[in-house]
Amino acid sequence: MIGKPNIVANEKMAHDHSLSKGKFFSSAQHLFASNTATSTTPLFKTAVASIRARFPQKLNSKLTPVSPSEQNSQSSATSHLIVGQNFKVGRKIGSGNFGELRLGKNLLTNENVAIKFERSNTRTPLLNNENKFYKRLCPNEGLPNVYFYGQSGKYNTLVMELLGASLEDLFNLCKRQFSLRTVCMIAIQLIQRIEYVHSKSIIYRDIKPENFLIGRQSLNKHQTIHIIDFGLAKEYINAETGKHIAYSEHKSLTGTARYMSINTHLGREQSRRDDLEAIGHMIMYFLRGSLPWQGLKADTLKERYKKIGETKQQTTVEQLCDGFPKEFADYMRYVRALEFTESPDYKKLIRLFENLMKSSGWTPNDWQFDWIERLGKYSKSSGSAKTGQNAQNVNNNSNCPLRAGPKVHNASTYDIIDPNMIKKNARSSSFVRTTIRELNNNGNTYSSAHITNPYLSNSSFLNSNSFRLNRIVLSKNLRKN
Secondary structure, eight states: OOSOOOOOSSGGGGOOOEESSSOOBOGGGGOOOOOOOOTTSHHHHHHHHHHHHHOTTTOOSSOOOOOGGGTTTOOSSOSSOEETTTEEEEEEEEEBSSEEEEEEEETTTOOEEEEEEEETTOSSOOHHHHHHHHHHHOSOTTSOOEEEEEEETTEEEEEEOOOOOBHHHHHHHTTTOOOHHHHHHHHHHHHHHHHHHHHTTEEOOOOOGGGEEEOOGGGTOTTSEEEOOOTTOEEOBOTTTOOBOOOOOSOOOOEETTTOOHHHHTTOOOOHHHHHHHHHHHHHHHHHSSOTTTTOOOSSHHHHHHHHHHHHHHSOHHHHTTTSOHHHHHHHHHHHTOOTTOOOOHHHHHHHHHHHHHHTTOOTTOOOOHHHHHHHHHHHHHOOSOHHHHHHHHHTOTTOSOOOSOOOOSOOGGGOOOHHHHHHHSSOGGGOOOOBOOBOTTOOBOOBOOOOOTTSTTOOOOSOSSSOOOOOOOOHHHHHO
């Protein structure tokens, strides 16, 4: 790591707050599903008939209530049902404002999947919008594949590709220190991802480490960073006119306060420049260990967000990037100087970091991230010939709130990240904001966050005091105050 990280006391009091009109989902949303066959093929129909013969009592697409004995660990989107024609619903692995996330399995391919559930009568439906953007974006490198979207009884359901750990998880795994080489490669991939998203007339509007995940280690995709969760995304090109959306002011805050652009704090309509500025803030977060506007105290959230915005404006690019190669300051100056409708030169930004790597004697784009070696060390420390039993031990750890579920067999230890080890290696317990992971039947890591949302009546709590992550949604009532 270059330079000394600017560590702010009381870090956990300054954790990000996702701001939106109720568009909130826990970081468990980072788990997704895989590709499948076409439903019109004879092979598919034959396979479905075979499944129906084996599971006649389970192939009702409608979701039914669980028994009282199950309600402590499972909700009404009950396990052992079928979504679509071939996705078996398993245990609950996460929840959010509008619904929940459940482990699932493709009965045709035996692939593990994750299924998002949202009540079809919700006032703020999100899954349809998210599915719409995924259909436009996928398939493409660095994006999760969508397998199914539709209504199952009282629920809208979305099945997506399973991914691995988030950049925030990996930052904690690496003791909150990424090397300059790794940060450069992260920057290159993030710019590539956001360039592709922008090429489809979409702005993302929620840049943060928790929304960027590596692929699954067991599939050798842990060198590819994926962008997920398009709940706050928006079209910036009018579909009817083909023109850029108009500039406007007095907009409500949308995004994550720690990383959002200065213009967003000022209430200005977001465009492509704001996604790139937020990426710059996240890059500096990885280099420094923290940002100058973290740890600010205020009596209300509204006042805190105001202080964060003011501190961002008062912190010059030179101060933010002090002690680091000039390419980082060049990046920040460029993206902050972009006009509202201006098309960014993404290739120029990528060349900044590629040239920095070359001048430092590194091969650009070899994707040998810091976490590659550390994940290998975890596989050695936690692995043995009895990988299935070893994975079960991790799954039964007392600090992991998601222990319910079937035993784990044939787990790939290369996919295992022990939350206790991350806590031990983190700089201090106050910095441990990593999400809890558990293993599915193939040893793939899952993520879940502990949600406290005082502005929503249906707050979700996962029982653990070891890892508490407060993600606050700025509601309409708060904005009126």
